[in-house]
Amino acid sequence: MLSRDQVLHVARLARLExxxxxxxxxxxxxxxxxxxxxxxxxxxxxxxxxxxxxVVEVENAxxxxxxxxxxPRDVVLEAAPDAAQGGFRVPSPGAG
Amino acid sequence: xxxILDLTAAQAAERIHAGDLTKGELWRFYRDxxxxxxxxxxxxxxxxxxxxxxxxSGPLGGVPIGVKxxxxxxxxxxxxxxxxxxxxxxxxxxxxxxxxxxxGAPVLAKTNQDEFAMGSSTENSxxxxxxxxxxxxxxxxxxxxxxxxxxxxxxxxxxIGTDTGGSIRQPxxxxxxxxxxxxxxxxxRYGMIAFASSLDQAGPFTRDTTDAALLxxxxxxxxxxxxxxxGLPEPVRAPRATDLSGIRLGVPEELTGEGIxxxxxxxxxxxxxxxxxxxxxxxxxxxxxxxxxxxxxxxIAPAECSSNxxxxxxxxxxxxxxxxxxxSMYTQTREQGFGAEVKRRVLxxxxxxxSGYYDAYYGRAQKVRTLIAxxxxxxxxxxxxxxxxxxxxxxxxLGAKTADPLAMYLNDACTVPMSLAGIPAISIPNGLAPxxxxxxxxxxxxxxxxxxxxxENRILDAAHALEQAIGFxxxxxxx
Numbered sequence: 001m002l003s004r005d006q007v008l009h010v011a012r013l014a015r016l017e018x019x020x021x022x023x024x025x026x027x028x029x030x031x032x033x034x035x036x037x038x039x040x041x042x043x044x045x046x047x048x049x050x051x052x053x054x055v056v057e058v059e060n061a062x063x064x065x066x067x068x069x070x071x072p073r074d075v076v077l078e079a080a081p082d083a084a085q086g087g088f089r090v091p092s093p094g095a096g
Numbered sequence: 097x098x099x100i101l102d103l104t105a106a107q108a109a110e111r112i113h114a115g116d117l118t119k120g121e122l123w124r125f126y127r128d129x130x131x132x133x134x135x136x137x138x139x140x141x142x143x144x145x146x147x148x149x150x151x152x153s154g155p156l157g158g159v160p161i162g163v164k165x166x167x168x169x170x171x172x173x174x175x176x177x178x179x180x181x182x183x184x185x186x187x188x189x190x191x192x193x194x195x196x197x198x199x200g201a202p203v204l205a206k207t208n209q210d211e212f213a214m215g216s217s218t219e220n221s222x223x224x225x226x227x228x229x230x231x232x233x234x235x236x237x238x239x240x241x242x243x244x245x246x247x248x249x250x251x252x253x254x255x256i257g258t259d260t261g262g263s264i265r266q267p268x269x270x271x272x273x274x275x276x277x278x279x280x281x282x283x284x285r286y287g288m289i290a291f292a293s294s295l296d297q298a299g300p301f302t303r304d305t306t307d308a309a310l311l312x313x314x315x316x317x318x319x320x321x322x323x324x325x326x327g328l329p330e331p332v333r334a335p336r337a338t339d340l341s342g343i344r345l346g347v348p349e350e351l352t353g354e355g356i357x358x359x360x361x362x363x364x365x366x367x368x369x370x371x372x373x374x375x376x377x378x379x380x381x382x383x384x385x386x387x388x389x390x391x392x393x394x395x396i397a398p399a400e401c402s403s404n405x406x407x408x409x410x411x412x413x414x415x416x417x418x419x420x421x422x423x424s425m426y427t428q429t430r431e432q433g434f435g436a437e438v439k440r441r442v443l444x445x446x447x448x449x450x451s452g453y454y455d456a457y458y459g460r461a462q463k464v465r466t467l468i469a470x471x472x473x474x475x476x477x478x479x480x481x482x483x484x485x486x487x488x489x490x491x492x493x494l495g496a497k498t499a500d501p502l503a504m505y506l507n508d509a510c511t512v513p514m515s516l517a518g519i520p521a522i523s524i525p526n527g528l529a530p531x532x533x534x535x536x537x538x539x540x541x542x543x544x545x546x547x548x549x550x551x552e553n554r555i556l557d558a559a560h561a562l563e564q565a566i567g568f569x570x571x572x573x574x575x
Contacts (some may be wrong), residue, residue: 007443014402014446015409016439017427030443032502033394037444040391040460051462054324055280055294055469055518056549061323075187081416088411094421 001031100125101574105253105307106334109157109200119158122253123147123202126160129251130205135227135236137246139165140173140206147202154200156314161201162246162255165209167193167298168287176289177209177239179222180433181414190287191319192256192298199314204252208242211435212405213263213291215239216507219498220437227494228271229573230539234491237267237507243301244271250574254311255301260292261393262487262511264299265523269486269542272525272570274559275301276308277511279549280518281326283312284319292400293324295393295515303570305335305524305560312552329550335560341375343558346479348383351510357489359529363541364485367526370565371483381475383482385467389513392468394505395448395461396516401438402445408433440501469517476548481558484510486523486542490531514546521546522559525568540568 007027011018018026077083082090100122103111111117123146130141142148152158163169166176168186175181193203210220218226218241226241228234229249236245240257244267247255257264259277268275276299283298290296300311313332319325345368352364368378410416410429417432419425434442448457475482487507497504514521526543530536543562547555 002447006447010443010447010450013450014442015406015423015426015430016434016442017424017431018439019431022436022439026440026443029440029501030447033440033444033505034447036502036505037391037395037448037457040388040395040464041456043385043388043460043464046460046463046467049463049466051459052294052465052469052516053462055465055516056326058281058324058326063320071187076412078187079184079413081410081414090411091419091422091425094423 002027002034101250104303105159106310108159108253112152112157119152120146122158123160123204126204126252133246133251135229135245135249136224137208137226137242137249137251138205139175139208139223142204148197150197150200150202152200154198155310156196156200158200158202159253160204161196162205162207162243162252163193163203164240164243164257165206166213166258166289167256168289169193169203169206172203173206174289176213177211177221177223178433178438179415179435180408182222184413188287191284191321192315193287195317196256196311196314205246207240207246207255210239210241211438212289212401213239213258213260214401214437214441216262216266216504217497218242219494220435222435225494228491230272231491231537234493234539235270237270237487237491239263240301241267244268244273244275247273247301247303248570248573254307256298256311256315257301258288258296258298259515260295260397261515262508264301265511265521265542265544266487266507268301268523270491270540272540272568272573273301273303274305274308274522274524275299276312276522277514277520278312278316278552279520281324282316282328282552284317284322284325286319286321290404292397293404294400295397305556305563308522309334309556328552330553333553335556337557337561338564339374340371340558340561343376343481344479345371345376345378346381346475346482347378348386348482348484349380350383350386351484351513355488355506355509356485357529357532359532360485360489360541363527363529364543367543367562367566371562374561374565381479383471383475383513385464385471386513388464389468389516390505390509392461392464393508393512393516394444395457396465398441398445399448399458400445402442402449405438405442465516468513472517472519480547481555482546484544486510486544490529490539490541510544519546519549520552520555522555524559524563525570526566527568
């Protein structure tokens with residue numbers, strides 16, 4: 001069972017603000033899901049098994065290192081919620 | 097029914113190549129149908145009178161296509177079904193979509209989906225759920241539910257979607273069409289808004305296997321923008337097989353028993369009989385680790401998504417909420433922009449990757465994944481394909497599973513093991529089965545064929561032979 005504090009801790013790590021109602025709801029729902037996921041710890045004999053990285057065995061994916069143009073700055077900034085002086089403007093990090 | 101609606105995409109392309117139909121006529125026919133869609137299958141429809149300049153002499157013949165919302169399409173809304181990307185118009189187009197356009201398929205519409213492809217019903221879209229054309233009170237499956245519903249209803253001739261744990265195959269099954277998940281790496285992921293990068297793979301939604309081969313042939317290929325892309329070792333051919341002589345089919349006991357609706361199982365067994373008549377041998381076999389697939393999947397996919405979705409912070413694109421300082425701007429933007437299922441998975445993933453839990457969860461899940469892939473590798477010594485029902489049940493009613501995330505996740509039980517192993521699998525329409533709720537409703541079910549990595553041509557051939565023998569009638573949904 002995930003406690004209220006654990007949900008709030010994970011939410012902080014994930015940069016998610018949650019309402020009180022969400023914290024309640026998620027601690028119940030996520031506990032159920034985690035109970036199911038825990039079944040994976042019942043499986044023995046995993047010593048010496050390699051974790052999957054790429055599902056099809058490949059060694060290296062190399063290509064010639066050729067310079068290509070990047071996106072023009074104004075094109076990239078077009079989608080920004082707040083652009084200023086050729087950059088992304090954000091609120092101040094605050095006094096801390 | 098109009099004559100144009102009756103044509104498969106390959107037949108329409110043939111007419112255009114022969115000069116019996118123009119790409120403009122076909123475009124306007126489908127544009128009008130897409131604009132009149134009442135299933136909420138689309139997040140955007142192109143209203144132009146003429147298609148984008150495509151070369152109709154290409155293999156796709158000028159036949160318009162529907163593209164899942166999460167594919168980046170230049171200047172066109174590409175929102176992954178999320179409020180956090182509402183109205184986002186990217187400056188570039190996904191490689192797979194570029195290749196389809198290059199082969200002669202103009203983009204007619206973007207299709208609805210579960211937010212960031214997280215879901216099995218398309219009810220998690222910020223733009224409202226898509227309805228199933230076979231019964232509008234039911235879901236089309238998901239996450240690529242818009243693509244599946246649109247092809248089944250004939251509001252686009254064909255479409256593409258993405259499959260992470262079953263998001264092409266399950267909606268194809270629930271809507272009575274063909275859906276193909278290629279080998280991981282066959283199609284470039286560049287420009288696909290990421291969910292779980294080690295699992296995400298794009299593929300076709302079509303009325304038949306011939307159309308699926310045509311789309312896959314045009315989409316596949318190695319791409320210098322995606323280092324995990326491999327392409328396919330041989331060109332994709334139009335499937336021609338009419339029998340299954342000498343083909344050995346394995347029926348995994350773990351994926352064909354508990355949890356499968358009786359009607360779905362009956363349809364599955366009937367098709368096994370057909371396969372036998374077509375010359376196949378059928379044997380029960382085991383994929384001993386596959387029962388752990390769902391648990392491994394629901395660790396790996398959320399872990400990867402929690403990392404991939406860190407980019408939605410209100411700085412470079414999409415929604416930005418007000419905040420007194422930088423941190424509260426981030427947390428408020430994500431609180432307002434993400435839906436409940438996305439938050440659930442980001443939380444599970446962050447938990448599983450957090451300090452002290454990594455080895456017990458993500459590390460363990462990646463080992464289980466290796467064991468699941470090994471089960472399949474061993475199976476190929478004795479079998480050409482592994483076959484299962486695609487989904488454990490027929491389409492369920494809207495809202496039936498939204499309150500119980502775990503019940504929703506169980507929809508993926510038969511499709512997740514192939515995703516974890518990275519192998520190709522197709523779902524073909526396998527007749528109709530009664531809804532367990534009764535009421536006399538009969539709904540489509542799917543038959544899944546999975547094969548070794550890069551066996552797409554052989555899978556398509558086997559699927560073609562079965563498709564001819566099953567003779568599924570899809571016209572009831574083509575209103």
